[in-house]
Amino acid sequence: MEKLILSVSPHISGKRTTQSIMLDVIIALIPAAIASVVFFGIRSLLVICVCIATCMLSEFLFEKLCKRENTVLDLSSAVTGMILAFNLPVTIPLWQAIFGSVVAIIVVKQLFGGIGQNFANPAIAARIVMMTAFSGTMTAWVAPNAINKAVDALSTATPLVAESKGETPPSYLTLLLGTHAGCIGETCAAALILGGLYLILRGVISWHTPAAFIAVVAIMSFICGKDALYQVLSGGLLLGAFFMATDYSTTPSTKWGKIIFGIGCGLITILIRFWGNLPEGVSFSILLMNILTPYISKLTQNKPLVGEAKV
Amino acid sequence: MKLHGVHVPHMKNTAECKGVRMPVPAAVTIPMAMHIGKPAKLIVKKGDTVKLGQLIGEADGFVSSNIHSSVSGTVQKVDEMVSSMGAKVPCAVIASDGKQELYEGIKPPEPTDFDSFISAVKLSGVVGLGGAGFPSFVKLSVKELSKIEHVVINAAECEPYITSDTRTMMDKGEYVFKGIEAIKKYLGAKHFVIGIENNKKEAISRMKELSAKTEGVEVHVLPSMYPQGGEKVLVFNTVNRVIPKGGLPLDVGVIVINVTTLAFIAEYLETGIPLVEKCVTVDGSAVKEPKNIIVPIGTPIKDLIEAAGGLKADPAKVLYGGPMMGLTVPSMDEPVLKNTNAIVVMDKNEAKQHKTTPCIRCGACLNHCPFRLNPRDIAHAYKMGDGEALKKLCVDLCMECGCCSYICPANRPLVQTNKLAKIKLREYLAEQKAQQEKEGK
Numbered sequence: 001m002e003k004l005i006l007s008v009s010p011h012i013s014g015k016r017t018t019q020s021i022m023l024d025v026i027i028a029l030i031p032a033a034i035a036s037v038v039f040f041g042i043r044s045l046l047v048i049c050v051c052i053a054t055c056m057l058s059e060f061l062f063e064k065l066c067k068r069e070n071t072v073l074d075l076s077s078a079v080t081g082m083i084l085a086f087n088l089p090v091t092i093p094l095w096q097a098i099f100g101s102v103v104a105i106i107v108v109k110q111l112f113g114g115i116g117q118n119f120a121n122p123a124i125a126a127r128i129v130m131m132t133a134f135s136g137t138m139t140a141w142v143a144p145n146a147i148n149k150a151v152d153a154l155s156t157a158t159p160l161v162a163e164s165k166g167e168t169p170p171s172y173l174t175l176l177l178g179t180h181a182g183c184i185g186e187t188c189a190a191a192l193i194l195g196g197l198y199l200i201l202r203g204v205i206s207w208h209t210p211a212a213f214i215a216v217v218a219i220m221s222f223i224c225g226k227d228a229l230y231q232v233l234s235g236g237l238l239l240g241a242f243f244m245a246t247d248y249s250t251t252p253s254t255k256w257g258k259i260i261f262g263i264g265c266g267l268i269t270i271l272i273r274f275w276g277n278l279p280e281g282v283s284f285s286i287l288l289m290n291i292l293t294p295y296i297s298k299l300t301q302n303k304p305l306v307g308e309a310k311v
Numbered sequence: 312m313k314l315h316g317v318h319v320p321h322m323k324n325t326a327e328c329k330g331v332r333m334p335v336p337a338a339v340t341i342p343m344a345m346h347i348g349k350p351a352k353l354i355v356k357k358g359d360t361v362k363l364g365q366l367i368g369e370a371d372g373f374v375s376s377n378i379h380s381s382v383s384g385t386v387q388k389v390d391e392m393v394s395s396m397g398a399k400v401p402c403a404v405i406a407s408d409g410k411q412e413l414y415e416g417i418k419p420p421e422p423t424d425f426d427s428f429i430s431a432v433k434l435s436g437v438v439g440l441g442g443a444g445f446p447s448f449v450k451l452s453v454k455e456l457s458k459i460e461h462v463v464i465n466a467a468e469c470e471p472y473i474t475s476d477t478r479t480m481m482d483k484g485e486y487v488f489k490g491i492e493a494i495k496k497y498l499g500a501k502h503f504v505i506g507i508e509n510n511k512k513e514a515i516s517r518m519k520e521l522s523a524k525t526e527g528v529e530v531h532v533l534p535s536m537y538p539q540g541g542e543k544v545l546v547f548n549t550v551n552r553v554i555p556k557g558g559l560p561l562d563v564g565v566i567v568i569n570v571t572t573l574a575f576i577a578e579y580l581e582t583g584i585p586l587v588e589k590c591v592t593v594d595g596s597a598v599k600e601p602k603n604i605i606v607p608i609g610t611p612i613k614d615l616i617e618a619a620g621g622l623k624a625d626p627a628k629v630l631y632g633g634p635m636m637g638l639t640v641p642s643m644d645e646p647v648l649k650n651t652n653a654i655v656v657m658d659k660n661e662a663k664q665h666k667t668t669p670c671i672r673c674g675a676c677l678n679h680c681p682f683r684l685n686p687r688d689i690a691h692a693y694k695m696g697d698g699e700a701l702k703k704l705c706v707d708l709c710m711e712c713g714c715c716s717y718i719c720p721a722n723r724p725l726v727q728t729n730k731l732a733k734i735k736l737r738e739y740l741a742e743q744k745a746q747q748e749k750e751g752k
């Protein structure tokens with residue numbers, strides 16, 4: 001008879017794996033990806049694919065080189081690639097997209113120890129590096145379909161910038177559909193909300209962070225006399241709140257930790273949007289809160305159920 | 312406040328299967344340690360003839376238990392074996408004569424007061440039959456009886472597969488209530504709560520039907536959320552009290568007793584037949600005809616499986632108990648023990664687990680731990696050898712229920728790490744104490 005397996009309990013496990021979680025995130029990002037292809041043309045698909053491929057390849061090669069266990073099949077690097085692409089304008093030169101992907105995976109993720117060890121969200125950190133390095137191409141947003149019509153597409157202001165430039169801002173409907181200038185994956189609010197709800201319903205993310213983040217932005221905008229709905233639907237807020245502020249490694253794990261994290265992100269976003277010099281504050285706010293995460297986690301630890309003797 | 316847990320598959324395939332008595336096995340192997348505490352003293356030798364229910368192992372010390380022969384026949388040999396708890400213990404191998412002749416000395420105990428009730432329970436050899444195996448008479452020997460405010464009867468049966476407690480409620484419902492009467496009479500307890508998970512509709516209605524006729528008994532329907540049957544979880548969810556760390560239910564005025572243990576005590580008071588057989592759920596993907604089988608204690612697992620129609624696939628893993636907290640069995644020759652409530656035989660597919668991958672800090676483990684522990688940080692502190700952190704993280708509170716490992720998408724062996732971390736913490740505390748004593752001098 002074959003030898004019986006001896007092991008410590010439990011002897012069954014839940015269905016969810018790292019890979020299935022990442023697959024769920026990819027599924028949730030697909031509606032926004034489709035919207036981007038519809039509005040910005042097939043080049044957006046190209047950028048997305050290049051980012052995913054570079055991220056996965058960087059992860060694979062780096063782990064091979066360091067003789068680390070290969071985690072490329074867990075799909076987390078594909079998620080990073082997809083989110084990074086979503087944060088780039090469709091006109092981005094491909095070599096820059098490749099550069100960003102390598103930075104995200106190798107510098108931000110692997111050099112800190114790989115999945116679960118990095119303190120900053122790889123896609124966000126890479127985006128910020130790219131913003132600094134390639135500020136021209138990183139802000140060369142084009143109006144939807146422009147790229148199909150003319151090779152030298154004219155840069156157009158995003159909704160957040162439009163206001164300050166005195167242009168007529170797009171309507172709510174335009175924002176919801178995403179038929180306005182912006183990064184590949186951030187314009188179609190409806191698709192992002194759909195994806196976010198999918199992740200919440202599947203239990204992949206909890207509602208606390210996005211709810212706190214979005215609510216704070218809305219309330220603060222209202223207090224500051226701005227159009228709250230407009231602020232929520234434009235820029236990278238929804239992409240950030242649902243997909244980047246909910247990253248596991250770089251955000252707190254407990255309910256209150258997530259709420260504090262979301263509130264912090266919201267406040268910093270507002271600060272940058274209304275008083276800062278940057279066009280958009282979502283990425284910076286998440287990065288700053290990533291840095292605070294260990295402290296928030298410490299503050300919001302669960303208290304073990306120790307009890308006390310009853311007399 | 313709500314305690315967390317996980318949703319596990321119920322797989323209560325045998326809930327409808329009334330326990331059937333299996334043919335008497337050719338031989339039984341009865342170890343002297345089937346309980347928590349000191350092993351019993353073996354009092355038979357090779358060649359002795361024994362009858363069913365005859366004492367063969369005498370309780371040794373305060374926390375120990377009597378052990379009786381589960382067959383009539385001859386002692387073939389006395390031997391040593393490795394018990395399910397890992398220590399070497401003496402055991403008796405008894406060849407049965409197939410007659411199951413009852414020992415002449417058996418008669419109902421007829422207790423008159425608390426002391427004679429406790430000694431009757433002690434004589435019966437009963438231990439916590441839900442799996443814990445703690446000698447019941449020790450648990451019931453309450454010094455200040457007035458402290459008992461609630462008696463919580465554990466009928467949650469939250470482990471997948473297992474239905475033996477369900478069968479107790481269905482087939483021996485009257486004995487559960489006779490047991491309640493006995494506890495009322497001898498321990499003076501007034502308030503009883505029977506905690507049952509809501510996936511056992513028939514057992515619930517049976518218990519409700521019977522409780523309507525008895526004063527002071529409440530049937531508490533629990534959500535089907537593992538681990539409702541964990542002692543602390545059960546006490547919290549039924550009477551809303553938190554058993555302190557390192558304490559006993561009695562510290563918060565509660566006694567917890569498993570439903571099958573209680574029914575057995577009542578039956579023993581009537582018949583005087585000690586604990587010699589168990590109703591065991593035999594199930595798992597490799598078992599041909601899953602069912603509940605009444606089996607003499609000491610029966611080899613392979614005979615029990617034969618009685619369940621044999622195997623339909625090669626066994627990969629065999630468990631004493633359910634898949635969440637059960638112990639793996641090294642061989643099919645191992646005997647059924649007093650506290651065995653199920654034997655689960657898994658085939659290759661069922662025993663297969665996902666690969667262990669790096670922790671992704673998803674927080675699922677710490678958000679599902681009923682005691683709000685942080686297995687992720689415990690694992691880290693253990694790896695770093697940080698005893699102080701383990702103390703702060705209260706790893707000694709962990710009941711090893713398995714929720715964290717079960718839910719972890721990276722399939723980290725969190726329960727295993729917790730077990731090791733507990734040992735590490737004990738060492739650390741001992742060191743600390745030694746240090747302090749040295750400084751004190």
Ligand code: SF4
Pocket residue numbers: 669670671672673674675676677686687718719720721722723725
């Ligand atoms: S559940 Fe597993 S992967 Fe998630 S934080 Fe806990 S140990 Fe890490």
Ligand code: SF4
Pocket residue numbers: 679680681682683684685686708709710711712713714715716725726729
């Ligand atoms: S840490 Fe212990 S008590 Fe908490 S879920 Fe894991 S095994 Fe259960």
